[in-house]
Amino acid sequence: MMYCPNLTTSPTIPSYLPFCHHTHFLPSHFRSSDKNPNLVSCFRAKPRISHSLRCFASSSMETTPTQSSETKPFSVLFVCLGNICRSPAAEGVFRDIVKKRGLDSKFIIDSAGTIDYHEGNMADPRMRSAAKRRGIELTSLSRPIKASDFREFDLILAMDDQNKEDILKAYNVWKNRGNFPPDADKKVKLMCSYCKKHNDKFVPDPYYGGAQGFEKVLDLLEDACESLLDSIPVES
Numbered sequence: 298m299m300y301c302p303n304l305t306t307s308p309t310i311p312s313y314l315p316f317c318h319h320t321h322f323l324p325s326h327f328r329s330s331d332k333n334p335n336l337v338s339c340f341r342a343k344p345r346i347s348h349s350l351r352c353f354a355s356s357s358m359e360t361t362p363t364q365s366s367e368t369k370p371f372s373v374l375f376v377c378l379g380n381i382c383r384s385p386a387a388e389g390v391f392r393d394i395v396k397k398r399g400l401d402s403k404f405i406i407d408s409a410g411t412i413d414y415h416e417g418n419m420a421d422p423r424m425r426s427a428a429k430r431r432g433i434e435l436t437s438l439s440r441p442i443k444a445s446d447f448r449e450f451d452l453i454l455a456m457d458d459q460n461k462e463d464i465l466k467a468y469n470v471w472k473n474r475g476n477f478p479p480d481a482d483k484k485v486k487l488m489c490s491y492c493k494k495h496n497d498k499f500v501p502d503p504y505y506g507g508a509q510g511f512e513k514v515l516d517l518l519e520d521a522c523e524s525l526l527d528s529i530p531v532e533s
Contacts, residue, residue, distance in 0.1 A: 372406075372407075372449060372450040375388050376411065378410055378502060380440060381410070381419075381421045382420065384409065386424050386427075386428055387488060387500075388408035389434065392406050393432070409441060409446065410441055411441070412441065419439075420437065444471040444474070454491075455485060455487055455488065457501070468485070488521050492517060493524045500521075
């Protein structure tokens with residue numbers, strides 16, 4: 298089992314969210330998975346505050362063959378807290394726009410969360426319903442971000458500042474253990490930095506709000522995803 302250093306910080310809940318995604322008590326010690334001895338918690342858990350970002354050791358650190366730069370699709374990973382509202386919606390919106398432009402083969406698109414509490418779950422039904430009304434199907438299953446994402450994706454888009462901070466915390470733990478590209482942390486950007494029609498700085502978490510919050514999220518994501526695609530040079 299790979300050693301995880303004792304960090305003094307851990308992923309925290311954004312200030313605008315008093316509680317988040319069924320937070321629950323966790324023991325204040327590093328825990329390893331009985332089912333997967335290679336899966337080790339990277340952050341000291343804090344009750345009612347955060348969940349662990351996972352370290353993927355030997356399996357995630359293996360080097361896999363990659364396509365040449367001439368044929369490799371451009372890859373984008375969308376990340377939020379639990380990967381059940383904002384990031385799966387971003388994945389679905391971007392897939393829809395890419396498909397409409399006939400660029401499916403040019404992209405690899407995925408989403409993840411900074412916690413693993415909802416791992417294996419579909420997107421929140423309210424988010425799926427809101428997206429479906431716009432003709433967008435959300436089919437992805439929640440998963441936590443992992444070390445290999447920094448190698449496999451060209452761009453990692455965080456929904457808010459706290460997501461970005463937690464992603465970079467994970468990177469700082471993993472960077473000395475994996476064969477990462479130079480400045481892999483520079484791949485991490487904020488989703489709303491691509492917005493042209495909205496001045497919002499982050500995509501708000503709609504989890505504890507009403508229907509209007511989910512519509513707001515989709516408005517921001519459609520704006521950002523359109524200009525995101527415009528900013529990526531791909532041959533049609």
